[in-house]
Amino acid sequence: MAFTEGFISELVGRKATVNEIPIGRVSDFLVNKPDDVFPRIDGLVIKTSQGLRFAPIDTVATIDPDGKTVALTMTPKEPAPPEESALFLIADLLDKQIVDVDGRKVVRINDLEIARAGDGLRVVAADVGVAGLLRRLGLKSFGKRFVPGIYRSIPRSMIAWDSVAPIRDANPTQVNLSVTESKLSRMHPSELAEIISDLSAREAAAVVSQLDDETAADAFEHLEPEKQRSLIEDIGTERAADIIEEMDADDAADLLAELDEEQQHELLSEMNEYTASELRALVKYAEDSAGGLMTTDYTWIYPHRTAEATIRKIREIAPTSEFIYYLYVVDKEDTLLGALSLRALLLADPAESIDTIMETDLVAIHPDMSSEDVAATIARYDLLAVPVVDQAGKMLGIVTVDDAIDAIMPEDMARKLPKFTARHRSHRVNAGIAN
Amino acid sequence: MPASPISDAAPPELPRRRSPWRSLLLVAAVLGPGFVTASAGNDVGGIATYSQAGAQFGYSIIWVLVPLAVALIVVQEMSMRMGAVTGKGLAALVRENFGVRISVLSMFVLFLINTLITSTEFAGIAAASEIFGISRYIAVPVALVVVFFFVLRFNNKIVERVFVTASLIYVTYIVSAILAKPDWHQVLHGTFVPTFEWHTAGWLAMVVGIIGTTISPYMQFFLQSAVVEKGSKPEDLPLARADVINGSILAIALAGFMIIASAATIWVTNQHGGHLNPQQAADFAVTLRPIAGQFAELIFAFGILNAGLFTATVLPLSTSYIVCEALGFEAAVDRKFSEAPVFFVLFAAGLIVGAAFVLTPHLPLLQMILFAQVLQGILLPAELVLMLIIINRKSVMGGHTNSPLANTIAWTTAIVIGLLSLVYVVGQFIPQLLGA
Numbered sequence: 102m103a104f105t106e107g108f109i110s111e112l113v114g115r116k117a118t119v120n121e122i123p124i125g126r127v128s129d130f131l132v133n134k135p136d137d138v139f140p141r142i143d144g145l146v147i148k149t150s151q152g153l154r155f156a157p158i159d160t161v162a163t164i165d166p167d168g169k170t171v172a173l174t175m176t177p178k179e180p181a182p183p184e185e186s187a188l189f190l191i192a193d194l195l196d197k198q199i200v201d202v203d204g205r206k207v208v209r210i211n212d213l214e215i216a217r218a219g220d221g222l223r224v225v226a227a228d229v230g231v232a233g234l235l236r237r238l239g240l241k242s243f244g245k246r247f248v249p250g251i252y253r254s255i256p257r258s259m260i261a262w263d264s265v266a267p268i269r270d271a272n273p274t275q276v277n278l279s280v281t282e283s284k285l286s287r288m289h290p291s292e293l294a295e296i297i298s299d300l301s302a303r304e305a306a307a308v309v310s311q312l313d314d315e316t317a318a319d320a321f322e323h324l325e326p327e328k329q330r331s332l333i334e335d336i337g338t339e340r341a342a343d344i345i346e347e348m349d350a351d352d353a354a355d356l357l358a359e360l361d362e363e364q365q366h367e368l369l370s371e372m373n374e375y376t377a378s379e380l381r382a383l384v385k386y387a388e389d390s391a392g393g394l395m396t397t398d399y400t401w402i403y404p405h406r407t408a409e410a411t412i413r414k415i416r417e418i419a420p421t422s423e424f425i426y427y428l429y430v431v432d433k434e435d436t437l438l439g440a441l442s443l444r445a446l447l448l449a450d451p452a453e454s455i456d457t458i459m460e461t462d463l464v465a466i467h468p469d470m471s472s473e474d475v476a477a478t479i480a481r482y483d484l485l486a487v488p489v490v491d492q493a494g495k496m497l498g499i500v501t502v503d504d505a506i507d508a509i510m511p512e513d514m515a516r517k518l519p520k521f522t523a524r525h526r527s528h529r530v531n532a533g534i535a536n
Numbered sequence: 537m538p539a540s541p542i543s544d545a546a547p548p549e550l551p552r553r554r555s556p557w558r559s560l561l562l563v564a565a566v567l568g569p570g571f572v573t574a575s576a577g578n579d580v581g582g583i584a585t586y587s588q589a590g591a592q593f594g595y596s597i598i599w600v601l602v603p604l605a606v607a608l609i610v611v612q613e614m615s616m617r618m619g620a621v622t623g624k625g626l627a628a629l630v631r632e633n634f635g636v637r638i639s640v641l642s643m644f645v646l647f648l649i650n651t652l653i654t655s656t657e658f659a660g661i662a663a664a665s666e667i668f669g670i671s672r673y674i675a676v677p678v679a680l681v682v683v684f685f686f687v688l689r690f691n692n693k694i695v696e697r698v699f700v701t702a703s704l705i706y707v708t709y710i711v712s713a714i715l716a717k718p719d720w721h722q723v724l725h726g727t728f729v730p731t732f733e734w735h736t737a738g739w740l741a742m743v744v745g746i747i748g749t750t751i752s753p754y755m756q757f758f759l760q761s762a763v764v765e766k767g768s769k770p771e772d773l774p775l776a777r778a779d780v781i782n783g784s785i786l787a788i789a790l791a792g793f794m795i796i797a798s799a800a801t802i803w804v805t806n807q808h809g810g811h812l813n814p815q816q817a818a819d820f821a822v823t824l825r826p827i828a829g830q831f832a833e834l835i836f837a838f839g840i841l842n843a844g845l846f847t848a849t850v851l852p853l854s855t856s857y858i859v860c861e862a863l864g865f866e867a868a869v870d871r872k873f874s875e876a877p878v879f880f881v882l883f884a885a886g887l888i889v890g891a892a893f894v895l896t897p898h899l900p901l902l903q904m905i906l907f908a909q910v911l912q913g914i915l916l917p918a919e920l921v922l923m924l925i926i927i928n929r930k931s932v933m934g935g936h937t938n939s940p941l942a943n944t945i946a947w948t949t950a951i952v953i954g955l956l957s958l959v960y961v962v963g964q965f966i967p968q969l970l971g972a
Contacts, residue, residue, distance in 0.1 A: 196632050198864070209864020229864055237636035302767030302847075303623025331767045501889065 104164035105364040108228065110237050116170045117147045117156070117177070125149030127171055130190040131183060132403055138263050142215065146189065147177050155180035158221055186446030190224065190287040194267060198304065199266035201429070202284045205292045207299055212236055214259060214473055214489045227265050230258025266311070268304050278352060286316040294323035297332070306335035309344075318347035326359045333360070333368075342371030345380075351504060353395035354383030358393075391475045394508055395489045395498035398423040401431045402455060404438055409451035416445075424501055426485050430459050437465060438486055465490045468472065468497060472508040479505050538847050556687055557857045560764060560850060564758070565766035579847040580660030580840055581653060585749045586791050586904045589685035589742050590798030591812070592791075593733070595718070598795055600743055601750075602727065604648040606790040607949040608751055610942055611920065612780045614927050615756045619763030621770050621936045627759045627862035630737070642922065643859045647882065648854040649915060650754055652908045654666040654890030659901040660844035662894050667821070667837035673895060680891045687883075694858045705839035706790050708827055710738065713793040716800035723796060740960045743849060745906050747953055748913030750791060754851070756919060762767030770936060844875045850884035878961050914961065919953035 104112075115127045126507065129146035132307055144157045162172040174233055188194060198209050208527035210231030214226040228236075266284040284294060286310065293312075297305045297320060309317050311330060333341040345368060347351045357365050357380060369377040379397050386392025400422050402411050411428070417426050428446060430439045438458060441460035447460045465488045468479060479487050479502050487499045589597050615626065622629060631639040658676050664677040665675030756780050768776055802812045812822065821836035856879050860867035865878040871881050894901070924946055930936050938946065 196635060198628075206866050208866065209631065209862075211864060234636060234640065234863060238640060301623050301625070303764075335767065532587045 103349050104217065104222075106214065107238060107460070108224075109195070109513075110173070110181065110233075112164065112215075113191060115165075117145070118170050119173070119176050119468075120172050123170075123325045124176065125154065127191055128153070130364045131155070132188045132190060133184050135186060135188040135267075138366065139225055139279060140188075141220070142224070143187075144179075144224045145171065146180065153180055154178060159447075167315035169243060187265075190220055194227075198268050199229075199260075200266040200268060200285060201260050202266055203258065203289055204264075205288060205296065207268075207296060208260070224260040224262050226261050228259055232258070245401055263467075266308075268300070268307050285311055286313065290316070291323045293320040298328055300517060302331050302335055303473065305332055309336055310340075314343045314347045321345075321356070322348055328354070329356050333364075338367045339365075339371055342368045346376050346516070348373050349396055350379060350383060350398045350498075351394065353379055354373070354386075355388065355393070357384045358388060373433060386468055389472045389508065390468060391466050391470040391472070391489050391500055392497070394475060394500045394504050395468070396423060396471055396501065396504070397498040399429055399486070399499040400425045400427075401429045401496070402429050404432070404454070404456035404459070406455050407445055407459065408449040408453050408455065409452065411455055412451075413448075424486060424499065427431075427499070429488055429496060429499070430455055431496050436494050437463065437490050441486065449526040463488065465494075466500075467491070472502060472505065475500050476505040477508045509524075558855060560853070561758075561762040561765035564762040565768075579653075579657060579749075581905050582654075582749045583658045583794065583840060583843065584660070584789070584820070584902060584911045585742075585745050586644055586794035587802075588799040588902075588906060589746055590795035590800075591802040591806075591820070592738065593736075593742065594799045594803040595722045595744075595796070595971055596731045596733070597739075597742065598723065598726040598792055599728060599730045600746055601788050601792050603794075604747060604750055605947060606783060606891065608784040608788065609781055610907075610945045610949065611751055611756065611923075612759060612784055613777055614765075614923055614938070614946065615760040615943065616763050616768075616776050616780055616902040617773060617936055618933070619760040620768040620773055620776060621933050623764055623767075623826045625764055625858065625861055629926050629932065630922055631862045631864075631916045632731055633929065633932065634869035634922070638922070639862050639941075642919075643862050645915060646754065646757070647855055647859055647886065649908070649911055650851050650895075650912065651890050652753075652757050652888045653754075654851045655888055656891035656892040656905040656908045657844040657848035658694065658891045659905055660840045663901060664837070664841040667833050673817050676891050676894055679845060680887060682845065683852075684886060686845075686849045687853055692868060698842065701842050705835070708824060708835060708839070709790065709797050710793045714801060716797060716823075717826075718796050718800035718804075740956065740963065741906070741910055743915035744956055744960050746791075746907035746913075747956070748911065748916060749909040750787070751916055751917050752912055753919045754854065754858075756923065758850075758854055761854075761858070761964045773936075793941070794823075797826075802823060822971065829851070842929070847879040848887070852883050852890070855886055856880075856882035910960070913953060914957040916952045917957065920950035920953075924950065 107433050109130060112130070113127055116123045117125050117127055123134070125147040127145050128148040130142050131142045131144040131146065133143045134140055142158055144155055145157055145161065147154045156173050156177035160174045160177070161173045164171050182188075194210055196209060196211075196437055198207055208229040210229060212228035213224055214228060215222050216225045216428065217223075218225070227490075235534070240506065247316060264284065264287075274409070284297070293316070297308055300308060303443075311322065321332075323330070330444045336344075345356060353402075357368065360368070369381060372380070383392070385396075400415065400418065402414065406414070415428070426443050427440055428443065429437060430441070431437055439456070439461040440463055441455070441459045443460060445460075464478060464482050464484070466475060468491070470478075475487065478484075479500070484502065486499045488495045488499050491497055563716045589719065591798055618624075618629060624632075627639075627643065658679065662676055666672060667915050716910035723898075763776070764892070798820065804822075805812050812819070821833040823831035824836050827835075837935040857867050859865075859882055860876075866880040893899070894902075924938070926932055929945070930937060
């Protein structure tokens, strides 16, 4: 009977034979395409008295399921230099840390489960539990025999390989292009941020290097300033600038404000001119003022368009806008003329012009207003956001209700909020995307 | 700036609370390895060992600290370099380089020894509270509750404050040593002229104990994790190296002053026909008389209490984090029990077993404290060998493997300490074997 499934700890160290003559022992497993969902094992590394030899998987005749040997059809060759993406299961994965994408935590691989599927042996799961440890310690049979009750009660902690994201010692300043569809991006940004906070500086940088700019930016928004700062240093100015460009303007400005001027300058000079000038303006404001809280990412419309044309326009820009529930009506000089809610727009007669349906009696604030007063204003008028204008009435940005709450909520209270609520809600959000 | 519309619907994110382990490491990293070393070496066990050394052997044992300073610098520099180059903790490196067996074994031993040291901290707390006239059966359970509370409400401010308080207490030893008017000629002689008292009972045990408490095995784990947490890089090595040297010298100097303070009071008195025979930790309060007079006992008790409470918090916490890091279990105080069961079990077990030990009636606390330090000295060579193998691997350290000089010193340290421990252990058993 051929080997159909098992753990690599049960295969490694086995005798390798050619024509029943032992030639060495199995020492490692080569995988050429580790980014496959369930990567295929392409060959065995055999430790012989002459050194390491390589046996391609098609020269493996039989793997004794319970026995102690692996029979090869031909003598293994000198190992060729492996492909660049190639991984060795023992050397590169076993005992190393991985991110469990579904369980959202960082764990260590105690053992790897492999199974025969389709055209070959594939890695199907990582064992991260006590059972795997005991197996590696050679205590499995001992446990089964002497303390079967306890042994059975040990939870099997297997993580299916499609939710395993290895943390590789990659060069953190480069985006690893081969993993553009990183499994990590399946996680909610706040959970990704939590993982990143749990890792050491080096590993955190390695994880960020596996993310595309947009995902990295979302995760960055949820990180503590200290962690943001150290990460920026580790991933380099160029990549950091790319990520900050993708962040919400207010978060990006907060981040920049935490850095020293030289670093700010370096980062801004790497960004495109439009974003850089926008951020330069935001960074000036004190963190606990309206200017510090505001984002420049609001949706503006022109007064002379019809409701119908505006709706069409909104449809175009909505996917890239942070906040579309209020639409701010401005003239060519950016002077705030009025505003209307998305609801008002949708209910309006399609032919009507914006300036006839917009609200002109507006609550607007100046950038130097304190965050407490901003929050009080938003609360008093039951707003989702309040526009920020300069002395001349020129539109500078908006402060949204969630940013205002964050700013005034005592840190203690924020901590006390049950975390599981956030988790449950984020699941629902994720499900929303999937559907 | 593009942002997915879905992100609006996401819950507003709250700043995540920094875990106590992280705060601890960060404060340690900011204060520098000197503080880590000084605080780890000068816990209850340290104070007891150095004081006992001075009381029993006077100034003639101080010289041990000189080669120990060199060894301490080399060992700490290695820990620091490994952290800065690999970005990983020592436990992780052991796991990745030696596999499950060695890793589980060393974590098991680390857990046992740290639990024993935790219990020496509780022994210190018990001794201190008895100076205040409070029974240990009340003080230790109260301390246990305080420690749990401490861990749950840990923050950088508290850690810093305790560190600083601790260092103030150490200053009293320096002042006390000077005010006791030691014979400086004898001090210098004892510092620079090695004397070996192989035949004096307890001398070898004392030397191994001094080594163990000065280069505590767990300190290397802690220091390396602090370096990793700080995010030091190979470029930062020169600066960090200077820091290590200063810190080690500071720690050794403090140890020296503790020995002098104790020698100048207890040992000198006995030389002149006195009969001070410290049987309990409290008896060492005498060493602080020159500075504090009748308040010596109170200051001593306060110092011990501070050191004991702090280390009893740090040690079980660090141990459970380090073990979980090596074995790959989830570790976080702000998780629910079901999310990190191994972590919580280890943490609680370390604390409770440590405290329970002290509450066992008729346990000779002082002997137990010294024994724990000797055990540390015995285990140190094994740890050094693991470190030396890892740090000489090009695949791990790249161009930052050990220099021949560092290798020579570190291997010599490992071998000398190994031999001393071996002689000590054999010496413990052979008379018994012969007697039987």
